[in-house]
Amino acid sequence: EAGVAQSPRYKIIEKRQSVAFWCNPISGHATLYWYQQILGQGPKLLIQFQNNGVVDDSQLPKDRFSAERLKGVDSTLKIQPAKLEDSAVYLCASSLLARKYEQYFGPGTRLTVT
Amino acid sequence: DAKTTQPNSMESNEEEPVHLPCNHSTISGTDYIHWYRQLPSQGPEYVIHGLTSNVNNRMASLAIAEDRKSSTLILHRATLRDAAVYYCILRDWGSGNTGKLIFGQGTTLQVKP
Numbered sequence: 001e002a003g004v005a006q007s008p009r010y011k012i013i014e015k016r017q018s019v020a021f022w023c024n025p026i027s028g029h030a031t032l033y034w035y036q037q038i039l040g041q042g043p044k045l046l047i048q049f050q051n052n053g054v055v056d057d058s059q060l061p062k063d064r065f066s067a068e069r070l071k072g073v074d075s076t077l078k079i080q081p082a083k084l085e086d087s088a089v090y091l092c093a094s095s096l097l098a099r100k101y102e103q104y105f106g107p108g109t110r111l112t113v114t
Numbered sequence: 115d116a117k118t119t120q121p122n123s124m125e126s127n128e129e130e131p132v133h134l135p136c137n138h139s140t141i142s143g144t145d146y147i148h149w150y151r152q153l154p155s156q157g158p159e160y161v162i163h164g165l166t167s168n169v170n171n172r173m174a175s176l177a178i179a180e181d182r183k184s185s186t187l188i189l190h191r192a193t194l195r196d197a198a199v200y201y202c203i204l205r206d207w208g209s210g211n212t213g214k215l216i217f218g219q220g221t222t223l224q225v226k227p
Binding site for chain 1: 148150155156157158159160163199201212214215216217218219220
């Protein structure tokens with residue numbers, strides 16, 4: 001079974017530029033999550049999708065971050081404009097359904113904002 | 115959201131058992147205890163979960179205190195590949211809850227050869 005795929009694996013941008021991350025979840029997984037992991041900390045949930053609808057985006061900085069999951073499969077997370085404090089690893093995870101099922105994480109995208 | 119407390123770091127020798135403790139004194143009746151681990155430069159991976167009874171799987175065992183205010187993840191024979199950050203997470207399975215994972219700092223396990 002193929003795992004969660006993410007691209008790119010690494011990205012370096014200057015502050016005020018924009019960047020986008022892509023995630024392809026495990027086939028058949030209805031729930032998709034985006035997490036932000038700052039160095040030395042545990043991952044923090046940014047947004048959770050159930051199929052193509054948003055379930056929880058309470059921790060998403062909506063003035064600069066946006067995410068979509070068209071057709072309930074792939075998802076993109078965008079930052080525009082980026083700030084220095086956005087430097088982190090962005091992790092995508094998926095699960096069969098929410099609540100009771102384990103989450104499978106991708107390898108993450110390491111973003112450096114200079 | 116319910117909180118967990120874990121030691122920042124632990125050391126173990128290879129091929130010896132490891133007991134990773136977790137305190138969760140404010141656990142509620144619908145909280146399941148989940149453990150995930152994160153190997154260097156990888157995303158977290160699921161290890162085990164339980165509600166009240168002790169649980170075993172191919173990766174580890176989970177021992178849950180009778181009052182559920184603490185639990186212990188047991189790796190029966192640590193290998194160098196078990197060196198990782200281990201997260202103890204309370205996940206609310208109550209209806210209406212999204213079941214999101216709230217990660218703390220975790221315990222960094224170092225395994226010495």
